[in-house]
Amino acid sequence: MMQIVHTKEEFILDFFLASPPQGILASRVIMSPGHIKRMLKALQENLTKYEEKFGKIEEAKGPEVSGESEGKIGFRV
Structure with a gap:
C-alpha cells in the first residue's frame, strides 16, 4: 500500500506493510x-518497453479486507 502527500516543495511517498x-x-x-x-518519465518509458516485450499489464485491484478486520487497519509511523 502506498500513500502520496505533497506540498509546493516536495512529494512524500509512504510505503506501508498493511497486515491487519x-x-x-x-x-x-x-x-x-x-x-x-523525471522518475515518472523513467517509469513510463520502462513500462512501455516491458509491455512491448511481454504484453499489456492489467491494472491490479486494491487489497480486499473482510470479516473482523474490515475497515480496522491502523498504521504506525
Missing part, C-alpha cells in the same frame, strides 16, 4: 517535484 490489525510504515521517499517528474 496494525499496518507499519516500511519506507518513506521524499523528492522534489522535478525529481518526481
Whole structure:
C-alpha cells in the first residue's frame, strides 16, 4: 500500500506493510517535484518497453479486507 502527500516543495511517498490489525510504515521517499517528474518519465518509458516485450499489464485491484478486520487497519509511523 502506498500513500502520496505533497506540498509546493516536495512529494512524500509512504510505503506501508498493511497486515491487519496494525499496518507499519516500511519506507518513506521524499523528492522534489522535478525529481518526481523525471522518475515518472523513467517509469513510463520502462513500462512501455516491458509491455512491448511481454504484453499489456492489467491494472491490479486494491487489497480486499473482510470479516473482523474490515475497515480496522491502523498504521504506525
